[in-house]
Amino acid sequence: MSVTHAPQAASLAAEYSDAAESEKRRDRRGAGFYRGRSTIGKVILWIVIAAFGLLFLYPFAWLLAASFKPRGDVFDNRLIPRTITLSNYVEVWNQLPLLSWLLNSIVIALLAAGLVAVSSSVVAFGFAYFKFPGRGFLFGLVLATMMLPGAVTMVPQYLIWKYLGLLGTWVPLFGMNLFGSAFYIFLQRQFFLGLPRELFEAARIDGASYWGLFRRIAMPLSIPSFIIVFIFEFQASWNNLQAALIYLNAGSVHQFTVPLGISYAMTLFSPTNGGHGDYQYVMVAALLVTLPMLIIFAFGQRYFVEGVATQGRKG
Incomplete structure (x- = not known):
């Protein structure tokens, strides 16, 4: 049976x-x-x-200029510094544990983006492929969760992590992504609905399991949408100050993520807090922490544009 229908599946894939x-x-x-x-x-x-x-581009240009200025000229709004201070990029590593913050944020963002991309894809494939009573109602219920303000679930989530004894760890910053995201489920489902169902039927005749349908057909054909989800969640996790402020603020400074670290640096150097106003180091740190996002987008831009265009064509 599998030998007979293998050419059929290959032919359908080639036609698509x-x-x-x-x-x-x-x-x-x-x-x-x-x-x-x-x-x-x-x-x-x-x-x-x-x-x-x-x-x-103006805010980025201002940040770039401010990172090369001495302490007294940081906020003079000049895009070309009167005095270029290259030592800021050397001294920032001594003033702040910036490397630890970068590594922490990269690990957390990769875990958060990877987990939510996989889990949302699995759920989306179930809604797109399987037909069962109440599917529309259940999918509408999933979408309805997007209407809930974040403040509504903030306290229950905190109590859950406190009960599990995970406060002060990284787990709350990516653990909820194990259960997918309503927006990403919707996005992936729309992509899966555009795939020819004949491909899956032919594979089922060849004896493929449901997991095999997802792993061998749905996922390879939905790489652009998968990368879109990954980039969106990576950016969201990278910029997530609120969660880090709630779950990591009482821990060691070296466990901070990038947003929490920048906030800590602003307080550390503030003259009202006993600092000397060395905001040039904050500008350097803020500039350096944008590089991972630029790299991620540069490598994923082709898939990002392709995925958005594909979603637009399929409505």
Whole structure:
């Protein structure tokens, strides 16, 4: 039986791949929206794009300039420092446990993003492939959880982690991701619904298990959406100050994540707290901690754009 239907599954997979490639070619040919514009229209369009680009780049440019300034010039709003102080990038490692904060945040973000991407994909595949009574109601119930404000579940979650004896550890910062996320489940389900069901039926005839359908067919074909979920959650975990403030604030400074560490540095150097206003080190630290996110996006940009475009085509 498996020998008979193996060519059928391969043929269906090839047809789906060819259809996806032809759709990409049609999208490229449909770029006439830009080509059909007049020269003046193109100039205006590029001016608008450049203006918005500069608007969003200004905070980063200000941060970059401030990181090279001495203590007294940090807040002078000059984009070109009067005095360039390279020693800030050397001294920051002595003033702050920045390396520990970076490693902590990278490990936590990787765990959080990986766990939620896998768990949400499994749940989304169940909603997309299996047909059972009450599926629509149950899926609507999952989506309804997105309407709950974070403050509603904050205290119950804290009590759960306290009961488990995990306060002051990293586990609360990624443990809840074991159960997926409603938004990511919705995103992945929409992607899975766009896959040809014939691929799964042919694989079932060949004797593939349900887990095999997910692992060998659904996941390889949904890599762009999987990477979108991973990038979104990595960024959310990387910037999560609230959870770190609740669960790690009473622990050692070396256990802090990047957002909590930057907040601690602002307090440490504040003159009202006995500091000397050495905010140039905070600027250097803030600049350096943006590099992992830039690297993640640079490597995942192709999949990110492809996944968003695919979701848009499938509605």
